[in-house]
Amino acid sequence: MRPRTATAPTPRVATVAVALLGLLFSFLSLGTPAHAAPTGFRIDNGRLLEASGNDFVMRGVNHAHTWFPDRISSLSHIKAKGANTVRVVLSSGDRWTRNDTADVANVVAQCKQNRLICVLEVHDTTGYGEQSGAVTLSRAADYWISVQSALTGQEDYVIVNIGNEPHGNTGYTAWTADTKAAIQKLRNAGFDHTIMVDAPNWGQDWAFTMRDNAASVFASDPDANTIFSIHMYGVFDTAAEITDYLNRFVTAKLPIVVGEFGHDHSDGNPDEDTILAVAQQLRLGYLGWSWSGNGGGVEYLDMVTNFDPDQLTSWGQRLFNGANGIAATAKEAAIYSSGGGDTTPPTAPGTPTASGVTSSSATLTWAAATDATGVTGYDVVRIGGGAETAVTSTTRTTATLTGLSPATSYTFAVYARDAAGNRSPRSATVTLTTSSGGSTAACGVGYRVTSTWPGGFQGEITLRNTGTSAINGWTLRWTFPDSQRISNLWGGTATQSGSEVSVAAAPYTATIPAAGSVTLGFTASRATANPSPTAFTLNGAACSVS
Numbered sequence: 001m002r003p004r005t006a007t008a009p010t011p012r013v014a015t016v017a018v019a020l021l022g023l024l025f026s027f028l029s030l031g032t033p034a035h036a037a038p039t040g041f042r043i044d045n046g047r048l049l050e051a052s053g054n055d056f057v058m059r060g061v062n063h064a065h066t067w068f069p070d071r072i073s074s075l076s077h078i079k080a081k082g083a084n085t086v087r088v089v090l091s092s093g094d095r096w097t098r099n100d101t102a103d104v105a106n107v108v109a110q111c112k113q114n115r116l117i118c119v120l121e122v123h124d125t126t127g128y129g130e131q132s133g134a135v136t137l138s139r140a141a142d143y144w145i146s147v148q149s150a151l152t153g154q155e156d157y158v159i160v161n162i163g164n165e166p167h168g169n170t171g172y173t174a175w176t177a178d179t180k181a182a183i184q185k186l187r188n189a190g191f192d193h194t195i196m197v198d199a200p201n202w203g204q205d206w207a208f209t210m211r212d213n214a215a216s217v218f219a220s221d222p223d224a225n226t227i228f229s230i231h232m233y234g235v236f237d238t239a240a241e242i243t244d245y246l247n248r249f250v251t252a253k254l255p256i257v258v259g260e261f262g263h264d265h266s267d268g269n270p271d272e273d274t275i276l277a278v279a280q281q282l283r284l285g286y287l288g289w290s291w292s293g294n295g296g297g298v299e300y301l302d303m304v305t306n307f308d309p310d311q312l313t314s315w316g317q318r319l320f321n322g323a324n325g326i327a328a329t330a331k332e333a334a335i336y337s338s339g340g341g342d343t344t345p346p347t348a349p350g351t352p353t354a355s356g357v358t359s360s361s362a363t364l365t366w367a368a369a370t371d372a373t374g375v376t377g378y379d380v381v382r383i384g385g386g387a388e389t390a391v392t393s394t395t396r397t398t399a400t401l402t403g404l405s406p407a408t409s410y411t412f413a414v415y416a417r418d419a420a421g422n423r424s425p426r427s428a429t430v431t432l433t434t435s436s437g438g439s440t441a442a443c444g445v446g447y448r449v450t451s452t453w454p455g456g457f458q459g460e461i462t463l464r465n466t467g468t469s470a471i472n473g474w475t476l477r478w479t480f481p482d483s484q485r486i487s488n489l490w491g492g493t494a495t496q497s498g499s500e501v502s503v504a505a506a507p508y509t510a511t512i513p514a515a516g517s518v519t520l521g522f523t524a525s526r527a528t529a530n531p532s533p534t535a536f537t538l539n540g541a542a543c544s545v546s
Contacts, residue, residue, distance in 0.1 A: 040155025046253030058285025059330035060085030130168025167200035203231030229259030234268020358473025369416035402504030
């Protein structure tokens, strides 16, 4: 991710078929250089392996530690959501406050305590050549050497990502030579870690510099222990682009990971569903951007609101609990179970009970599970047709489920997780039936655009109860008249299919007293025009619009 204030657009270049065939041939014909056996993670036949030989597939997120050093507890929350890896933002001190040796050592210790693999990156290189103040990869390598004592002996747990997005869209042809030199500098200094290298062009490699030179960069590493990282934002907005790029590395037996990606961005709308699906199909790692704390107009990339693990955004819900997401696909690194660590799961939570059941929501409550090292979270699942579907995760013993359909029977159960990643047996189930929709109190909706920028805008919706009794639980629906797409919403949980939007109440907005109101805010992408929706329904009943 570029710094939070950067807004430079990302161009594209055309693909030349003959050049690509030549590239593929060169990839396949290059042999593996002679090298000493790495002491921790290693690359073998294009795969990232642990020292034990176990194949390791990263499933995790980015965390902006250097800007939020007081949020180190986020690592435990990220683990509780099911991640096996966290990519941690550090600074060499050239653009932000330097993370010194003691701080780096503490980050590594916290990763290990939470049984996470730690990818450490220097962010000061972001957009070098185009971004004012950005530094070189050589400067980043000097930083790593200065904190080397915190990393030596941690090769089983730490991957060194030399520098984030080390070239912008100016001078990026120097990426190959600069990357080779930085790798050599670290190896000469005694680094035995797997090294990760980011693509140029703000990480998106639209000019294919990394793709076309990956084989020679890999061959330049005397340990043959380098993995490549592509950042997928607006450049990767079609399934064809994503599939082609990743498959070229896999075919050439060169290691690749999606080191950053989002569900939306100022330079376009990435196809996150394909990124997740193809990564799972090819068994490639991915690390979403980012846990929380985004600013500069990309707040929609927060996965949780204000670092609160119980306030998943729509992006966080998608990445952690959606198809091919972290909860469904992550496997903890074998190093954490091979040394006699905690392998005992928590006890099953108590049977959940349902309360506050409405046409679109319900609250579940259960007795806490117990565990020798402490329960870190609970996963609520829906059961139907012999299958389970992840619904939500929480650190509490209660959860309010929203977005349910009226007059529908649901069966839910709960799992507990501990700090070691062990999952409990499933609780007993609870079955509930939502009430019929369409019989809510009268309602009124006020919709307005509060600010706009190229390609995006911020909006506000005031939902008023014009009836004589309280509304308890609600789902608001509308259809955008153009190509608007919600990127982040507060006050409820949004889902969008095409132009149709559905927002289920958040726990703190679920009740609207008679003559009362609640306000929702959101950010969204847009085309040139931005017409307002003209019709809204609340629990199936039409609302007046003002």
